Amino acid sequence: AQSVTQLDSQVPVFEEAPVELRCNYSSSVSVYLFWYVQYPNQGLQLLLKYLSGSTLVKGINGFEAEFNKSQTSFHLRKPSVHISDTAEYFCAVKTDRGSTLGRLYFGRGTQLTVWP
Amino acid sequence: DTGVSQDPRHKITKRGQNVTFRCDPISEHNRLYWYRQTLGQGPEFLTYFQNEAQLEKSRLLSDRFSAERPKGSFSTLEIQRTEQGDSAMYLCASSSPRQKSTDTQYFGPGTRLTVL
Numbered sequence: 001a002q003s004v005t006q007l008d009s010q011v012p013v014f015e016e017a018p019v020e021l022r023c024n025y026s027s028s029v030s031v032y033l034f035w036y037v038q039y040p041n042q043g044l045q046l047l048l049k050y051l052s053g054s055t056l057v058k059g060i061n062g063f064e065a066e067f068n069k070s071q072t073s074f075h076l077r078k079p080s081v082h083i084s085d086t087a088e089y090f091c092a093v094k095t096d097r098g099s100t101l102g103r104l105y106f107g108r109g110t111q112l113t114v115w116p
Numbered sequence: 117d118t119g120v121s122q123d124p125r126h127k128i129t130k131r132g133q134n135v136t137f138r139c140d141p142i143s144e145h146n147r148l149y150w151y152r153q154t155l156g157q158g159p160e161f162l163t164y165f166q167n168e169a170q171l172e173k174s175r176l177l178s179d180r181f182s183a184e185r186p187k188g189s190f191s192t193l194e195i196q197r198t199e200q201g202d203s204a205m206y207l208c209a210s211s212s213p214r215q216k217s218t219d220t221q222y223f224g225p226g227t228r229l230t231v232l
Contacts, residue, residue, distance in 0.1 A: 004158075036223070043120070043207055043223040044159070090158050102149065102172045104221060106158030 002027045002093050006107035014115050015083055021076040021110045023091035033074040034092040034104065035065055044090065050074060061085070086114045118142070120224035122208050128230045129198055136194045137227045141210030148191050149209040149221060150183055152176065159207055165191060198231045205229075 007022040025031060032051050036044040048059025055067040065076045074091060088111050092104040121140045129135050141148045146167050151159035162181070163173045167188040177183075180198075185191040195202055205226045211219035 034220070041228070043122075043225040044209075046220060046222065049220060092158075102147070102164040102166075103161035103174075104149075104151075104159070106160070108156070108158050 002031065002095060002105045004091050004093055004105055004107035006089075006091055006110050008110050009108065010111045010113070012113045012115060013081055016080050018079050019077065019081050019085075019112065021089050021091075021112065023074045023076065023107060025072050025074065025091075025093045027072075027093060027095060029095050031093045031095055033065075033067060034094070035059065035063070035074075035076050036090045036092060038088045038090065038109075040087075047076070047089075081112070081114045083114045083116060085112060087112060120208055120210050120222055122206075122224040122227050124227060125225060126228050126230075128232065130232050131200060132197055134194065134196045135198060135229065136192055137206055137208075137229075138190060138192050139208030139210075139224060140190045141208070142212070142222060145210035145212040145222075146188065147211045147219060147221075148185055149211070150191070150193050151207040151209065153205040153207055153226070154203075162193075195229075198229075200231045203229055203231045 003026045005024045013019050034049045035047040038044050048057050050057045050067045058064045063078050088109045090109050091107045123138045149164040150162040153159040161174050162177050163183050165185040168185050180196045183193045205228050207226045208224045209221040211221045
């Protein structure tokens with residue numbers, strides 16, 4: 001089975017500061033990795049994804065993430081945050097084989113709050 | 117390019133009543149997924165369809181829950197005899213895999229259910 005751990009439930013930062021949201025996963029097979037963002041009372045929007053190839057993945061809104069297979073991590077980073085980045089961020093994994101091909105496994109989320 | 121749409125956006129019902137939600141996927145997507153998200157948690161997989169076939173169901177999908185996708189386009193999720201524990205956001209997603217297993221899921225805005 002797959003699982004995702006988001007190590008921080010809340011991350012407060014000041015505007016224009018850098019931020020890192022941590023994500024670790026557990027899986028016995030190869031995985032694909034995703035970060036989604038959720039604004040209040042809305043659905044999930046895809047930020048970026050890692051399928052294969054380069055371990056540094058760039059996404060929308062200036063976010064990037066790095067896949068580290070040895071540490072089973074997929075941390076999300078942004079060098080300078082804006083107040084509009086305040087939202088809930090979810091890390092998710094998906095397998096490439098087995099009986100659970102269809103589903104995404106999500107972490108519990110990290111609430112990023114950007115202060116002026 | 118219209119995204120995934122869900123109807124209604126909000127539903128308030130009394131315990132014991134039946135409710136039905138609708139999801140319209142992105143038009144060319146043949147895979148459709150349902151997830152449930154409770155407060156403070158990440159989304160949890162419920163079920164998914166490829167065209168009209170329901171290929172996977174979670175153990176979370178009790179006998180009171182049923183999902184259909186009769187013509188391979190829109191889908192409905194029905195909850196019978198609702199309980200207060202059913203209160204959650206119900207999210208729908210769709211995807212169109214070009215390569216098996218690497219398809220990306222795009223989410224709708226969700227239906228928030230409150231059971232009184």
